[in-house]
Amino acid sequence: MTFGYFFTGFPGFISNQLIREVLRKNDGNGKVYVLVLPSMAEKAETERTAILKDFGMEDDSFKIITGDITQNGLGIGKEEDSMLKEAVTHVFHLAAIYDLAVPKDLAFRVNVEGTRHVNEWVKSLEHIKRYTYFSTAFVAGKREGLLYENELIRPDAFKNFYEETKYEAEVLVEALKADVPVTIIRPGIVKGHSKTGETIKFDGPYFIMNFIDRLSFMPFLPHLGKGNTVVNLVPVDYIIEATTYLTFSEKGAGKTYHLTDPKPYKVSELYEMMMVELLRKQPKGSVPLALAKAGLNFRVLRRYLGVEKEALDYFTWKGHFDSSQAQNDLRDSGIHCPDFKDGISAMASFYRQNKHEPHYQINIL
Structure with a gap:
């Protein structure tokens, strides 16, 4: 049929x-x-x-x-x-x-x-x-x-x-x-397509890009917290x-x-990769995550930075996803999760091209 x-x-x-x-x-x-x-x-x-x-x-x-x-x-x-x-x-x-x-x-x-x-x-x-x-x-x-x-x-x-x-x-x-x-x-x-960077909206990891981009005028940007947890x-x-x-x-x-990514990166590594791609800078120092989250309690700051405060909860969460069943059943397909590092250039390029387009940005409440 x-x-x-x-x-x-x-x-x-x-x-x-x-x-x-x-x-x-x-x-x-x-x-x-x-x-x-x-x-x-x-x-x-x-x-x-x-x-x-x-x-x-x-x-x-x-x-x-x-x-x-x-x-x-x-x-x-x-x-x-x-x-x-x-x-x-x-x-x-x-x-x-x-x-x-x-x-x-x-x-x-x-x-x-x-x-x-x-x-x-x-x-x-x-x-x-x-x-x-x-x-x-x-x-x-x-x-x-x-x-x-x-x-x-x-x-x-x-x-x-x-x-x-x-x-x-x-x-x-x-x-x-x-x-x-x-x-x-x-x-x-x-996140967006690993080769083209295409996505439909700037949420999830793009909140970090919004943060970096909107504070790019500063002489340096700090890490957010210790960044020892992984984000998948x-x-x-x-x-x-x-x-x-x-x-x-x-x-x-x-x-x-x-x-899920069987080899995910730490928050600090993702943050650094994004900053290098967007600003050609390395982060310096750090701001306690609790302080950053407290700042996001203010709507005007959330909207200016383009970051939902709920997103920061994933920066400290210590969960790790076992994907053995997926990896085993995909083994003969040739399909595997691309390394985030290999797609960061395309991701940043698409973001730069479209960051001023309102329909890509989330309405931060």
Whole structure:
């Protein structure tokens, strides 16, 4: 039968890139269905047109479905729903609120209840071959030490509501493994493409770049804290390629994968690499992290520096992700996580070119 690929989270950057990789892997065969909020329909149509052109696809091979994961049945009309239940073979659930500063109610409504609705809908599909769910490695919350792919342990606390709601959502998807061939993807902190530097927004590691760039007038910049902990950054191309391979591999069914850097760098090393690329300077001295975080309690300073205060929690967290299962199952694919150092030049170049474009910057509250 013809494959039917259903995606939530379109026209987001990762969903967009994942569709392209799925089509490449399957030689452009199969039909694509994307669930899109009505407010995003115009942007979705622009992205759809670009993909159709790039792959030489017929117009009816890529369909936009307006809906909303926070609604029962995903808000899909009855006629379209009947068609999808017959046609869809692979579901990729990416829609979520990823902001570290997200309010609790919004995070639960989208990340937890939205995933509950997607799960129920997936169970109704007649020809489902794989359900791939995008979680996060940070479902570990404040647990530290070595963290394994086969663990899903509720921590004593979470660093933010994003982590907590992604944990609760993954619990729901984990329970579905008994009924549906599920693959759970847990990325580290996602950065731009390792070769082009392309990304869709400057969050995560780009908060450090914002900080460095906006204080570049100073004669020198200090380290933030001791910087002895590691921060696990992974380029989007690794996430896309690995997810696609594991989705269409039989060995991926029923498994959870840490798509994380097996050799991550310390905060101090990342900070130094970014500063050298952006300013051609080395950091001097250090400012206690507690002092830096206290300063970010002031909204005017947060907005000036372009840094969410929640991001600093990851500079002191001592968790380490074991990715043995992912590395083992990817061994024959030729897919591996690129070294951050090899992609820093492209990352910094893309940032410099686009740092003044408002749509790349996060609205710091």
